Amino acid sequence: MTITKADMAQWLAQEIGCSKREAKEIVNSFFEELKEALLRGEDVKLTAFGTFEVQTRQARQGRNPQTGDTVTIPERRTIRFRPSQALRILTRAYGR
Amino acid sequence: MTRSQLVQRLATKKTSLGADELERGVKYMLKNLAARIARGERVEIRGFGSFELRHRHAREARNPRSGHLVHLENRFVILFKPSRELCHEQMITPKRTTAACEQTT
Numbered sequence: 719m720t721i722t723k724a725d726m727a728q729w730l731a732q733e734i735g736c737s738k739r740e741a742k743e744i745v746n747s748f749f750e751e752l753k754e755a756l757l758r759g760e761d762v763k764l765t766a767f768g769t770f771e772v773q774t775r776q777a778r779q780g781r782n783p784q785t786g787d788t789v790t791i792p793e794r795r796t797i798r799f800r801p802s803q804a805l806r807i808l809t810r811a812y813g814r
Numbered sequence: 815m816t817r818s819q820l821v822q823r824l825a826t827k828k829t830s831l832g833a834d835e836l837e838r839g840v841k842y843m844l845k846n847l848a849a850r851i852a853r854g855e856r857v858e859i860r861g862f863g864s865f866e867l868r869h870r871h872a873r874e875a876r877n878p879r880s881g882h883l884v885h886l887e888n889r890f891v892i893l894f895k896p897s898r899e900l901c902h903e904q905m906i907t908p909k910r911t912t913a914a915c916e917q918t919t
Contacts, residue, residue: 721850721857726843733842734835741839744824744831748840749862751823753900755815764817767844768892797863799894808852812867812890 723749756797768801817844851892863896 723745731741752770755762762770777793801809821840825833851857851865858864867890875886 719855721847721855723859726847729846730839730843734831734839736831736835736839740830744836744839745843747824747827748820748843749859751820753862755820756900760815762815762820764820764844766841767817767848770894797894797896797900799865799892801892805848805852805892808848809867809890809892812852812854 759795764802766802766804768799768805771798771800772796773798817841854890859897861897861899863894863900865892865894867891868893 723742727738727741727745730736730744731738736744752762756770756772759772761772764770773796775794775796778791780789780791781787782789817840818837821837822833824836824840825831831839847857851867854867856864856866870886870889870891872888873886875884876882877884
């Protein structure tokens with residue numbers, strides 16, 4: 719089963735003993751803050767989990783594969799996630 | 815921004831809970847999340863993105879610095895895909911970004 723924010727809220731409520739509603743709000747704000755920081759262009763480092771980095775891809779010349787016309791692909795940004803060492807070690811056990 | 819800075823921002827909004835409690839909660843949440851992803855479970859955060867494990871075949875690669883040939887075993891890497899909403903807000907392309915783990919499985 720896919721894990722969603724609802725599951726995360728449940729973990730949170732369990733751990734700190736707050737109401738489910740409050741937990742939901744915290745989870746929502748957590749991702750809201752994360753998103754805002756990334757949109758500001760800031761990298762976010764979450765200890766023992768990983769780092770979210772904003773990367774800029776340079777503008778480049780591309781081609782429309784249908785017409786063959788040369789087009790300029792503008793500069794754009796992507797978000798890269800790099801799992802922490804701890805998370806990578808956890809992943810290593812999978813599939814063995 | 816770091817985890818503790820993020821928690822501090824949360825604390826200024828959520829007055830009913832102390833920063834210590836929030837810190838503990840967020841830590842626990844991330845710990846669980848990491849464990850579940852590593853177990854091969856898919857995580858989907860609406861409006862933000864999703865995490866899943868992808869298989870990578872064994873291959874021969876080169877150490878870019880020394881040029882030595884190295885053997886990479888079959889392995890799993892974590893793939894984070896930013897959601898379309900996240901991308902739309904500021905010209906962010908939903909390019910699949912993988913984080914290669916130099917690990918042997």
